[in-house]
């Protein structure tokens with residue numbers, strides 16, 4: 001096949017999300033992956049690197065990846081060797097939050113395209129440095145906000161902004177309010193929750209899950225062609241004993257009376273995940289702000305206009321990986337759906353909220369120094 005797009009991936013940080021990502025990348029045969037199923041896109045994982053030990057990378061390869069895709073994968077006990085491997089087209093950085101800035105910086109310095117797990121960085125200054133570096137080096141850089149490529153998000157976005165509508169004249173009228181939440185139970189006694197509770201790893205629910213809830217607000221208020229001023233923000237949080245936020249709420253007040261009401265918590269179960277978009281001529285409900293499956297669109301009399309539910313094979317991270325492949329094939333340096341400016345706006349909002357709720361990380365985590 002002449003026009004086949006082959007993408008050689010490397011994974012840095014063989015932890016839990018890397019396992020999900022790789023399995024979606026390589027194994028999902030979902031019908032919603034037409035380019036992969038037709039052979040137009042071929043994803044190959046060629047490197048897995050652990051900063052702790054070679055054994056860690058090898059264990060990941062053995063235990064987390066189906067055997068039939070193992071042949072190409074080389075394991076490394078450090079990140080540098082992967083960054084020096086010219087065969088790698090893009091690195092997926094799936095390490096703990098506190099390391100995002102320095103590892104991404106190194107990857108860009110080594111002229112690698114990067115898909116950076118969320119949160120992009122722990123603060124806005126770091127985000128500015130990375131986006132400037134990617135632009136200077138003409139490299140692709142994208143925050144892995146995977147919900148953006150999910151068909152529910154895409155459908156709702158297309159429906160609201162069809163025919164070049166802007167945020168003030170969507171198909172449900174002027175979007176005046178968006179209410180979002182994302183919550184899970186994060187048990188402090190569970191060792192796997194260390195990265196959530198540990199300030200030295202960039203912990204707290206805001207940067208872990210609050211992001212998903214907030215992205216609906218930032219994505220739908222004033223979009224497309226964002227022309228709204230930075231919102232006035234009022235936030236409040238309950239902090240864990242370690243000092244990181246464990247239950248957080250923020251109200252974002254934009255111009256023209258538009259409100260975003262967004263919360264996240266480590267105390268609750270699955271019910272607390274919905275998205276509600278209120279316009280002057282209708283509304284939208286989505287079942288889950290992180291991994292949505294289903295949405296409902298209502299008219300101004302709350303009469304149901306559209307209801308659609310999707311099921312898909314895997315976690316749904318492949319929507320993002322296939323989008324990245326298409327961007328790379330087109331020579332794009334950022335995703336048109338989730339731009340570097342979008343990541344910058346989010347980091348600015350997160351800084352503002354963190355300052356108000358008093359979740360400050362150790363200086364070395366907040367630093368922009370490169371070791």
Ligand SMILES: NC(=O)C1=CN([C@@H]2O[C@H](COP(=O)(O)OP(=O)(O)OC[C@H]3O[C@@H](n4cnc5c(N)ncnc54)[C@H](OP(=O)(O)O)[C@@H]3O)[C@@H](O)[C@H]2O)C=CC1
Pocket residue numbers: 012013014015016017018049050051052053056057094095096097099117118119144146195207208
């Ligand atoms: N998109 C999504 O749905 C999700 C995204 N995430 C994001 O992915 C990232 C990783 O989360 P998760 O996979 O749950 O975390 P894990 O703790 O499972 O794994 C993180 C990996 O980071 C690496 N690492 C690098 N430096 C350090 C360090 N100094 N201390 C500890 N670990 C380090 C480790 O690999 P090694 O040492 O072997 O290199 C480790 O395996 C986070 O930023 C999180 O926000 C998480 C869950 C879901």
Ligand SMILES: O=C1OC[C@@H](O)[C@H](O)[C@H]1O
Pocket residue numbers: 184208209290
């Ligand atoms: O990104 C994420 O989404 C799902 C959550 O379980 C996880 O903690 C978070 O990092």
